[in-house]
Amino acid sequence: MSAAPAERPLALVVDDEPSMRDIVTFALETQDFETCTAGSAEAAWALLQRRSVDLVVLDVMLPGLSGVELCRRIAQTSGIPVILLTALGETSRRIAGLEAGAADYVAKPFHPRELALRAAGLVRRSPLGDGQLTHGSLTVNLLTATAWVSGRRVDLTSHEFRLVAAFAGSPGETLPFRRLLLAGWGDPDLPGGRELLKTAVYRLRMKLGAAEPGAEAMIRSVRGVGYAFEPDPADGTQGGSVTEP
Numbered sequence: 001m002s003a004a005p006a007e008r009p010l011a012l013v014v015d016d017e018p019s020m021r022d023i024v025t026f027a028l029e030t031q032d033f034e035t036c037t038a039g040s041a042e043a044a045w046a047l048l049q050r051r052s053v054d055l056v057v058l059d060v061m062l063p064g065l066s067g068v069e070l071c072r073r074i075a076q077t078s079g080i081p082v083i084l085l086t087a088l089g090e091t092s093r094r095i096a097g098l099e100a101g102a103a104d105y106v107a108k109p110f111h112p113r114e115l116a117l118r119a120a121g122l123v124r125r126s127p128l129g130d131g132q133l134t135h136g137s138l139t140v141n142l143l144t145a146t147a148w149v150s151g152r153r154v155d156l157t158s159h160e161f162r163l164v165a166a167f168a169g170s171p172g173e174t175l176p177f178r179r180l181l182l183a184g185w186g187d188p189d190l191p192g193g194r195e196l197l198k199t200a201v202y203r204l205r206m207k208l209g210a211a212e213p214g215a216e217a218m219i220r221s222v223r224g225v226g227y228a229f230e231p232d233p234a235d236g237t238q239g240g241s242v243t244e245p
Contacts, residue, residue: 009054009123013037014044014070015085016062024057024085027112031120041065045073048080054123057115058102059085060093068096075101081122083115095186098162103169105182121170133168136231137212140168149211159184160204167219167229176226201227 011033013024018039025035036051038044041062048056056074060067071082081103086094094105103122106115133140137150145161147154156164166175166183178188180197190196201219209216220228 008032008034010034010036010051011055011057011119012044012047012051012053013057014039014041014062014067015057015059016040017059020059020085023112024115027116028057028119030113031116033116033119033123041067041070044070048074048078053080055119056080056082057085057119058082060097061087068093068100071097071102072100083119083122085110091187094182098183098186133165135168135171135229136218137215138164138168138208138218138231140165149208149215152211154207154211156204156207159200160207163200163204167227171229171231174222174226174228180226 009032011025011028013021013028013035014037015021015024016039021037021039025037028035033055036047036053038047042065044056044058045065056071058067058071062070067084071084074080074082082097082101084094084097084102084105085108086097086105087108094107097105104118106118139148141147145158147156147161147164154164162184163180166180175183177194177197180201181190181193182188184197184200185193187193205216205219208218218229218231220230222228
């Protein structure tokens with residue numbers, strides 16, 4: 001007897017423009033998502049009370065209740081990952097959305113396949129309903145903004161926590177400098193950002209290593225590209241240089 005087919009993940013697309021909802025739903029369906037839609041934050045919130053979804057793709061500019069406020073409600077009540085849709089110039093709204101708990105953002109205009117692949121990646125690594133991510137000895141709680149290594153609390157600044165959350169949300173991936181600057185400071189083109197990021201990652205590594213010797217090796221430099229998070233680094237490796245990759 002053959003096994004039952006795996007259930008397809010359900011994505012909620014929230015945008016007040018019907019044409020944009022059509023573009024996003026089509027893109028997601030190419031990655032085997034089922035979709036449902038809403039034209040306002042209020043309608044989306046009501047739908048979330050009735051249905052269990054795996055992902056929300058959310059425009060920040062909505063009539064009535066804002067996309068940022070809806071994102072905050074979702075983050076406070078569930079572990080559902082949220083992708084923000086923003087215009088290129090909406091840096092302040094993008095920052096507000098990330099601070100409200102969004103997992104990722106895509107700037108308009110975007111390539112539908114990029115959005116679909118990011119969505120699929122988020123669903124594969126979606127956190128538990130309590131907002132907690134655990135990889136190797138590292139545990140990150142997205143709702144309480146706390147991190148532990150082997151049960152030891154790591155005292156992090158807000159920027160350091162945002163970086164470690166970005167790493168914990170993308171195990172095994174190389175995160176480019178601009179994406180980490182966006183995650184940590186809300187601006188991928190921050191003046192002097194490369195040096196600022198280098199210093200923050202150095203301090204983050206030192207704090208992880210202080211909690212458990214060798215834990216600093218979980219963050220590996222990828223020369224000229226960014227950093228990668230490897231929760232189970234091979235014995236003897238030190239995650240690359242702790243200065244500029």
